[in-house]
Amino acid sequence: MRVVQIGLGARGRTWARVLREIGVTVVASADPSDDALAWARDAYPDCPVYADFRDAIRAHAADAAAVITPPIGRADVLLPLFDAGLHVVSEKPLETNLVEATRIVRAAERSGRQLSVCLNFRYLEVTRALRARVLGPRGAILYGTFLYHINRDGRRPGLNRFPLTMDDPMLLEQSIHHIDLIRHVYDAEIESVAAEIFNPAESMYRGDATVSAIFQMDRGIRASYLGSWVTGTNVRAFEWRTDCERGALVQRALFGDLYEGDRTGPLHAVPVPEVEPFVTDTIGYARAAFAALAAGTPVPCSGADHLRSLASTIACRRSSDDGEAIHPADLIAEADAALTAAS
Numbered sequence: 001m002r003v004v005q006i007g008l009g010a011r012g013r014t015w016a017r018v019l020r021e022i023g024v025t026v027v028a029s030a031d032p033s034d035d036a037l038a039w040a041r042d043a044y045p046d047c048p049v050y051a052d053f054r055d056a057i058r059a060h061a062a063d064a065a066a067v068i069t070p071p072i073g074r075a076d077v078l079l080p081l082f083d084a085g086l087h088v089v090s091e092k093p094l095e096t097n098l099v100e101a102t103r104i105v106r107a108a109e110r111s112g113r114q115l116s117v118c119l120n121f122r123y124l125e126v127t128r129a130l131r132a133r134v135l136g137p138r139g140a141i142l143y144g145t146f147l148y149h150i151n152r153d154g155r156r157p158g159l160n161r162f163p164l165t166m167d168d169p170m171l172l173e174q175s176i177h178h179i180d181l182i183r184h185v186y187d188a189e190i191e192s193v194a195a196e197i198f199n200p201a202e203s204m205y206r207g208d209a210t211v212s213a214i215f216q217m218d219r220g221i222r223a224s225y226l227g228s229w230v231t232g233t234n235v236r237a238f239e240w241r242t243d244c245e246r247g248a249l250v251q252r253a254l255f256g257d258l259y260e261g262d263r264t265g266p267l268h269a270v271p272v273p274e275v276e277p278f279v280t281d282t283i284g285y286a287r288a289a290f291a292a293l294a295a296g297t298p299v300p301c302s303g304a305d306h307l308r309s310l311a312s313t314i315a316c317r318r319s320s321d322d323g324e325a326i327h328p329a330d331l332i333a334e335a336d337a338a339l340t341a342a343s
Contacts, residue, residue: 001290002061004086005029006053006077007068008036010160011091014279015068015286016044022287028056053077057084064089064293066286070162071172075100082111087293089116089286092180094306096172098314102335105303115303116289119180122301123284125273126256130242130249131185133260133270139245141186144223146178148254149237152229154204167207168317171197175211175227175316180309182225185242188217189308194325195316200230213316216325307332 001024005016008031019026029040030053040049050056057065057080064087069077071093081088088108094117095101108115121127134141154164163169183190195213203209210228217223231237240251247262249270255277261267275281285301292299311328319326 001025001294002027002063003290004053004056004060004062004065005068006056006065007031007091008033008040008049009068009070010158012036012068013039013043014282015066016040018279018282018286019066020044021283022290024290027060027062030056054080057081057086062086064290067091070160071096072162072166075104078104078115079107082107082113085111085113087114087116087299089118089289089293089299091118092306093117093172093176093310093313094303096166096168098307098311098331099335099338101310102307102332103339105307106336106339108303114293114299116292116299117301117303117306118282118285118289119177119184119301119306119309120278120281120285121177121181122184123281123288124255125275125280126251126253126258127181127185129258129270129272130240130251131187133249134185134242134244135187138247138249138260140219141188141221142243142245143221144182144186144240144242146182146223146225146227146240147237148174148178148227149231150229151231151234154229164204165206168197169205169207170209170227170229171211171313171316174229175225176309176313178225178227179215179312179316180306181240182215182217182223183309183312186217186221186223188219188221190215190217190312190315190328192216192325192327193312193315193319195319197317197320200228203230205229211316213319215312311335 003024028048030050032051037049065081067090094104163173197208197211199208209230213225215223238254242249250259256272258270259267288300311331315326315328
């Protein structure tokens with residue numbers, strides 16, 4: 001596959017490594033930042049770089065684009081790529097606005113090009129092990145509880161800065177991963193969301209950095225969620241517990257530390273291979289996505305699938321604002337209706 005990479009920020013530099021490790025040919029890269037372009041020229045001197053991605057796709061024949069730009073306004077990048085006949089692999093979320101995200105997905109469908117969204121946490125080794133066991137011999141899922149607390153310093157070197165000024169940084173940059181994981185691991189759709197979103201007093205983020213939600217899912221599954229980027233200590237807290245008819249599974253760290261047990265005995269550790277966080281999982285996702293594009297088969301984490309996770313995420317904000325449960329499917333229908341009315 002011949003690929004143009006668009007976006008060379010903190011996450012884009014990981015992607016530059018990933019693309020080369022999985023064996024695609026990066027024919028050009030683009031970023032409007034002079035610093036990013038200087039980095040790319042130094043790191044990959046044989047790869048042409050451009051300030052404007054349009055110049056890159058005009059100058060080089062490519063099969064696909066890997067888009068690693070901030071999500072706000074991403075439609076301005078993605079829509080011209082479909083017009084140019086390129087498949088797209090994009091970072092999540094597609095957009096922070098569900099109508100715009102839906103517009104991107106529908107444009108991909110009309111163009112006949114494939115769109116895949118990087119939900120790389122699905123490709124963690126611990127996620128694979130957890131999903132296999134949750135959907136295996138433990139019986140029906142009774143309920144799940146997902147806790148994620150970290151005192152995230154948004155000014156730390158190596159992190160993108162745009163979450164500091166986002167309206168919903170925790171929700172759209174972090175919780176969306178967790179909500180997608182709940183859908184993916186439980187193999188169930190979220191039917192309704194009741195949530196409260198707020199910003200603790202000590203937060204460095206302009207937007208709300210804490211999300212509390214209850215998800216009602218199909219097959220009668222309920223999942224509770226609490227995630228925050230603001231805590232009273234620097235000790236990270238993570239626990240995802242899934243209680244089933246015949247036992248429970250508990251994940252105690254984001255990248256591993258999985259346990260299982262039945263009703264009669266203690267939990268015991270499930271062996272999970274070690275990973276390089278944010279790299280091993282991204283390689284797994286990217287390898288699957290570009291292999292599907294090369295074979296002409298449906299891509300993993302399709303745009304339509306991503307819309308369901310994004311709608312469930314945005315339903316948290318709507319529920320918090322309106323004080324009532326929200327149905328994600330209704331939000332997708334609203335977005336499609338808005339697009340039809342505007343056309």
